[in-house]
Amino acid sequence: MSDKARYALEKSIPELEDLEKRGLFQRKEINMIVRRRTDFEHRISGRGSKPKDYLLYIKFEKTLDKLRKKRIQRLKDHIDMTPSISNWSISQRILIIFKKATNKFPSDMELWANYLKFARKQESVKVVYDIYSKLLSLQPRNIDVWLSGAKWEYEYNKNVKGARALFKRCLRFNLNEERVWIEFIKFELNYLSKLLTRRKLLQLVSERSQIEDLENESKKEGTKNDDDIDVEDIVTLNVGDDEINSELNALPEMNVSTLGSIEDNPVLRGDLIMTLYNVFIETMIKNLEKEYQHNNQINIKDNEINDEKYKLIMKLSNKILSLIDKFDILDRIHMCDYIIDDLNKRFENDINVLLLKLTLSLRYVSIDDDEFINKLQENVKLYQSWKSKVKIDDKIKEKVRESYVKYLNDKYLIHSQGETQSLLQLLLKKL
Numbered sequence: 001m002s003d004k005a006r007y008a009l010e011k012s013i014p015e016l017e018d019l020e021k022r023g024l025f026q027r028k029e030i031n032m033i034v035r036r037r038t039d040f041e042h043r044i045s046g047r048g049s050k051p052k053d054y055l056l057y058i059k060f061e062k063t064l065d066k067l068r069k070k071r072i073q074r075l076k077d078h079i080d081m082t083p084s085i086s087n088w089s090i091s092q093r094i095l096i097i098f099k100k101a102t103n104k105f106p107s108d109m110e111l112w113a114n115y116l117k118f119a120r121k122q123e124s125v126k127v128v129y130d131i132y133s134k135l136l137s138l139q140p141r142n143i144d145v146w147l148s149g150a151k152w153e154y155e156y157n158k159n160v161k162g163a164r165a166l167f168k169r170c171l172r173f174n175l176n177e178e179r180v181w182i183e184f185i186k187f188e189l190n191y192l193s194k195l196l197t198r199r200k201l202l203q204l205v206s207e208r209s210q211i212e213d214l215e216n217e218s219k220k221e222g223t224k225n226d227d228d229i230d231v232e233d234i235v236t237l238n239v240g241d242d243e244i245n246s247e248l249n250a251l252p253e254m255n256v257s258t259l260g261s262i263e264d265n266p267v268l269r270g271d272l273i274m275t276l277y278n279v280f281i282e283t284m285i286k287n288l289e290k291e292y293q294h295n296n297q298i299n300i301k302d303n304e305i306n307d308e309k310y311k312l313i314m315k316l317s318n319k320i321l322s323l324i325d326k327f328d329i330l331d332r333i334h335m336c337d338y339i340i341d342d343l344n345k346r347f348e349n350d351i352n353v354l355l356l357k358l359t360l361s362l363r364y365v366s367i368d369d370d371e372f373i374n375k376l377q378e379n380v381k382l383y384q385s386w387k388s389k390v391k392i393d394d395k396i397k398e399k400v401r402e403s404y405v406k407y408l409n410d411k412y413l414i415h416s417q418g419e420t421q422s423l424l425q426l427l428l429k430k431l
Contacts, residue, residue, distance in 0.1 A: 005041035012037065015089040022079050024071045036060060044100065051108045054101035058094050065090040091122055106138050128152065146170035147183055160191055168251065176287040181280040186323055188273045193327040196268065250279045262331050270335040277320055277339065281313060288312055310347060317343055336360060349392050355403045358383050367412050373423065380427055405431050
């Protein structure tokens with residue numbers, strides 16, 4: 001038996017003695033546990049050990065702990081219920097086995113995933129932070145790990161600042177990854193939505209009441225983290241100056257005042273999220289241009305590159321618009337208008353962009369809304385005014401008209417009936 005295996009088994013003696021003393025396991029069962037642990041220790045300490053060996057060892061320990069808990073529940077009226085070493089020793093052993101496993105097989109994501117899952121279940125904040133820190137140091141370009149860490153920081157620790165810090169650090173290593181940017185914007189939209197929903201439910205109108213609520217929430221968050229960990233140091237990674245480029249420096253500082261209302265505070269209106277959107281789009285455009293340069297595609301014409309840019313920008317913009325659509329408490333019209341205006345500046349007189357602009361006021365109008373008829377009539381007047389005043393090619397006008405009629409038909413007419421259907425048919429006939 002190796003010294004490491006012997007040492008691990010000797011450390012479990014006080015726990016086994018406690019289990020026997022409390023009457024949870026008999027001597028025969030204790031001997032069986034020792035034999036199984038000896039066998040597993042031999043397996044994992046050998047040169048030919050595999051990740052599966054560690055997982056089987058952990059499975060055995062988990063089963064043993066479940067049995068211990070069941071027996072405590074069954075015998076609670078007949079045994080000493082004072083917490084002792086056997087209450088926590090098995091979970092500590094499992095964490096140690098996971099640590100050994102990930103040290104030996106640092107690239108095995110199944111081990112890391114199970115390690116994280118178990119540590120979270122134990123609600124050990126310090127251990128979870130240590131796992132993320134080590135894993136991200138080993139795999140800084142693994143997007144799934146960064147997003148998992150940010151999600152845990154936000155949803156479990158209720159720590160917006162810490163989650164935001166993880167997103168920004170992730171971008172240092174994965175700047176050109178579309179998925180990271182989309183998730184970052186989604187996170188900010190989600191946070192802003194929850195903030196406004198809470199204020200609406202609690203009727204926090206005045207800035208004083210909002211400050212008091214934020215202070216109370218901060219106190220609650222402070223009690224969650226019992227290990228006194230500075231969330232700014234969740235993951236300490238050394239990043240060279242060459243990696244801190246202009247795109248990252250252009251990211252907006254989101255930790256600004258969120259007091260007030262949507263009407264008087266641009267932050268609550270979504271302006272900072274729109275700045276984040278700008279940086280995202282520009283970064284993706286630069287990445288596309290670099291790809292063409294890297295591939296030495298000299299023979300490709302400018303109009304072909306522009307076509308690719310158009311497809312990229314329209315695809316990304318529509319993804320962000322679809323995200324915004326999900327958060328009805330936000331000033332969605334304001335944010336959508338910002339994005340559509342940006343598209344209009346880039347692609348003037350583009351049919352798809354013009355349709356987005358003309359139908360913006362109907363974007364969140366349902367056929368069941370009380371004001372549906374009035375809003376529809378106003379929108380039709382807006383379209384007719386645009387058609388009579390704008391000076392563009394008649395062919396473009398005709399295509400916009402066709403697209404506009406199709407939009408009204410697909411969104412409203414096919415779902416309508418009765419008087420509403422008759423009115424829609426009349427309007428579409430005039431168009």
